[in-house]
Amino acid sequence: MSLLIYAESAEGKFKKVAFELASYAKKVAETLGTTVTAVTVNISDVSELAKYGVDKILKVNNDKLAGFTAKAYADVIKQAAQKEGAKVVLLSSTTDSIYLSSLVAVALEAGFASNVVGLPVSTSPFQVKRNAFSNKAFNITEINTAIKVLGLAKNSYGIFENAGSATEEDFNPTIDENDFGVKVASVEKGSGKVSIADADIVVSGGRGLKGPENWGLIENLASVLGAATACSKPVSDLGWRPHSEHVGQTGKPVATNLYIAIGISGAIQHIAGINSSKVKVVINSDPEAPFFKVADYGIVGDAFDIVPQLTEKLKAFKAQHS
Amino acid sequence: MKILVCISHVPDTTSKINFSNGDSEFDTNGVQYVINPNDEFGLTRAIWFQEQQGANVTVVNVGGPDTEPTLRKALAIGANEAIRVNANPTDGFFVAKQLAEVIKNGGYDLVIAGKESLDYNGGMVPGMIAGILGSNFLNSCTAITVEGNNVNAVREIDGGKETVNTTLPLIIGGQKGLVEEKDLRIPNMRGIMTARTKALTILEPVDAPVNTKAVKFEKPAPKSAVKLVAADNLDELINLLHNEAKVI
Numbered sequence: 244m245s246l247l248i249y250a251e252s253a254e255g256k257f258k259k260v261a262f263e264l265a266s267y268a269k270k271v272a273e274t275l276g277t278t279v280t281a282v283t284v285n286i287s288d289v290s291e292l293a294k295y296g297v298d299k300i301l302k303v304n305n306d307k308l309a310g311f312t313a314k315a316y317a318d319v320i321k322q323a324a325q326k327e328g329a330k331v332v333l334l335s336s337t338t339d340s341i342y343l344s345s346l347v348a349v350a351l352e353a354g355f356a357s358n359v360v361g362l363p364v365s366t367s368p369f370q371v372k373r374n375a376f377s378n379k380a381f382n383i384t385e386i387n388t389a390i391k392v393l394g395l396a397k398n399s400y401g402i403f404e405n406a407g408s409a410t411e412e413d414f415n416p417t418i419d420e421n422d423f424g425v426k427v428a429s430v431e432k433g434s435g436k437v438s439i440a441d442a443d444i445v446v447s448g449g450r451g452l453k454g455p456e457n458w459g460l461i462e463n464l465a466s467v468l469g470a471a472t473a474c475s476k477p478v479s480d481l482g483w484r485p486h487s488e489h490v491g492q493t494g495k496p497v498a499t500n501l502y503i504a505i506g507i508s509g510a511i512q513h514i515a516g517i518n519s520s521k522v523k524v525v526i527n528s529d530p531e532a533p534f535f536k537v538a539d540y541g542i543v544g545d546a547f548d549i550v551p552q553l554t555e556k557l558k559a560f561k562a563q564h565s
Numbered sequence: 566m567k568i569l570v571c572i573s574h575v576p577d578t579t580s581k582i583n584f585s586n587g588d589s590e591f592d593t594n595g596v597q598y599v600i601n602p603n604d605e606f607g608l609t610r611a612i613w614f615q616e617q618q619g620a621n622v623t624v625v626n627v628g629g630p631d632t633e634p635t636l637r638k639a640l641a642i643g644a645n646e647a648i649r650v651n652a653n654p655t656d657g658f659f660v661a662k663q664l665a666e667v668i669k670n671g672g673y674d675l676v677i678a679g680k681e682s683l684d685y686n687g688g689m690v691p692g693m694i695a696g697i698l699g700s701n702f703l704n705s706c707t708a709i710t711v712e713g714n715n716v717n718a719v720r721e722i723d724g725g726k727e728t729v730n731t732t733l734p735l736i737i738g739g740q741k742g743l744v745e746e747k748d749l750r751i752p753n754m755r756g757i758m759t760a761r762t763k764a765l766t767i768l769e770p771v772d773a774p775v776n777t778k779a780v781k782f783e784k785p786a787p788k789s790a791v792k793l794v795a796a797d798n799l800d801e802l803i804n805l806l807h808n809e810a811k812v813i
């Protein structure tokens with residue numbers, strides 16, 4: 244028995260979530276008195292995983308898996324879990340990993356807990372803490388099956404080095420043609436821009452910015468910080484910004500290190516989606532805006548004055564600290 | 566085309582979240598229930614298929630009798646019929662198992678669920694149904710068209726989107742984008758009247774293992790008060806973000 248993680252990658256490189264998952268897995272494995280095995284898909288140099296405590300790496304290399312196909316990937320993870328006799332399978336909470344997690348759980352007849360935050364509350368019975376009610380509460384879930392699948396909430400644990408050495412092994416799971424019923428025709432990615440899912444910092448604008456012509460304010464600040472840009476729901480409903488930037492309970496979730504809200508009132512549905520961000524800053528002209536109740540730092544004032552000044556000052560700060 | 570739309574009955578997004586019975590149960594006191602927003606986008610797209618392509622739309626919920634007003638609302642919006650599986654939706658797999666049974670017996674071509682429900686946020690039901698039935702599955706689906714058996718759809722991915730081709734039978738986890746916000750429908754009087762006469766079938770659940778159970782709930786620790794920084798002292802904000810919060 245060991246603990247299995249799927250170390251997610253894109254374009255031949257591990258995603259940051261893979262290192263967070265490995266760090267988390269190491270700690271859980273210690274509690275359970277076992278080791279961490281990672282399964283990787285089409286990565287030639289996997290050595291980086293060893294830095295975060297992975298003991299064994301199953302390397303899958305197969306051209307059929309060149310593009311992400313949820314069913315086929317889920318099948319690979321299932322076979323890896325069976326080969327290793329894994330009792331706990333850990334997955335991330337990226338869009339792709341969420342897509343395949345439930346398939347893995349059903350295939351392994353495993354109980355599945357998604358949105359897990361923190362280490363297991365107890366290992367016997369096996370209980371984990373999960374985000375629920377759109378970050379307004381936590382739910383302690385007990386998993387009663389022999390095999391357990393956990394989805395770790397993004398940015399909820401952190402990345403910790405735990406240098407060791409990992410053995411590497413080529414793994415050739417059976418690839419089932421029936422797993423390719425959904426075929427990708429084309430992929431569109433915003434080029435050169437940080438995505439909300441991957442960003443450490445998100446700069447978000449609301450209706451207080453008055454119109455799409457003022458978004459230069461948000462973009463300039465974001466570019467100085469290497470941040471992704473986001474917006475409140477009405478801003479995307481009004482067509483000022485694309486829907487892909489809508490964050491909140493009915494939009495994208497944000498769990499970043501720093502979330503800067505500009506001209507956003509802080510409605511309950513907005514906060515629900517961004518509340519797992521570690522540090523929140525609000526800039527709003529109305530001192531009564533509800534966002535001030537959930538923010539760590541706040542500035543009361545006119546965004547049109549403050550944001551350009553802040554951008555200039557951060558530029559100088561960055562120049563000094565790089 | 567036979568479409569099944571899975572409807573989750575969830576607290577309105579403005580609800581205060583409290584727990585009762587020693588923090589072991591969600592406190593429904595004073596809570597208004599609505600159609601889960603992700604499911605509402607899916608339902609509206611299903612009605613589009615009904616109106617434009619003659620599809621037949623059934624809505625289904627796994628829940629107690631208290632969820633019937635939510636199903637009636639879906640009927641008032643335009644669904645042809647409703648099914649309620651009479652059981653407490655204890656965990657994602659239990660619900661998926663019930664829905665898979667309904668799908669098997671009903672011969673649905675397209676199953677539209679929401680990519681997650683806004684109460685437990687599990688995000689697992691559509692994928693589990695697909696896992697149980699072995700059908701094609703697309704999650705985070707933001708657009709879908711069907712011609713004959715062929716499906717063209719869009720999936721949101723981190724940082725972009727991908728267009729996919731697949732075939733029926735298909736299960737999707739849907740979200741905003743399936744229709745625009747402005748296309749969501751509020752039931753009108755005629756809809757509400759006809760909904761009363763539409764069939765709402767009650768089915769008893771099939772056996773399913775109890776894989777997981779919610780044993781307790783907790784509320785987040787109260788937050789410390791915001792630190793206000795004067796608008797003419799932006800250096801202080803940078804200092805705090807750098808030295809105290811350590812995020813820049």
Ligand SMILES: Cc1cc2nc3c(=O)[nH]c(=O)nc-3n(C[C@H](O)[C@H](O)[C@H](O)COP(=O)(O)OP(=O)(O)OC[C@H]3O[C@@H](n4cnc5c(N)ncnc54)[C@H](O)[C@@H]3O)c2cc1C
Binds near residue numbers: 506512528529544547
């Ligand atoms: C079912 C449902 C789901 C929803 N889901 C979401 C969701 O996922 N995400 C979301 O964001 N919303 C969601 N909403 C909408 C939400 O209720 C609010 O309406 C929305 O978040 C408000 O957006 P806003 O803060 O940009 O606009 P407003 O509430 O209009 O706030 C604008 C703010 O800008 C400030 N302001 C104005 N001028 C300036 C200035 N010059 N400088 C600085 N500040 C200024 C104002 O003081 C005000 O606080 C949902 C609503 C419902 C009913």
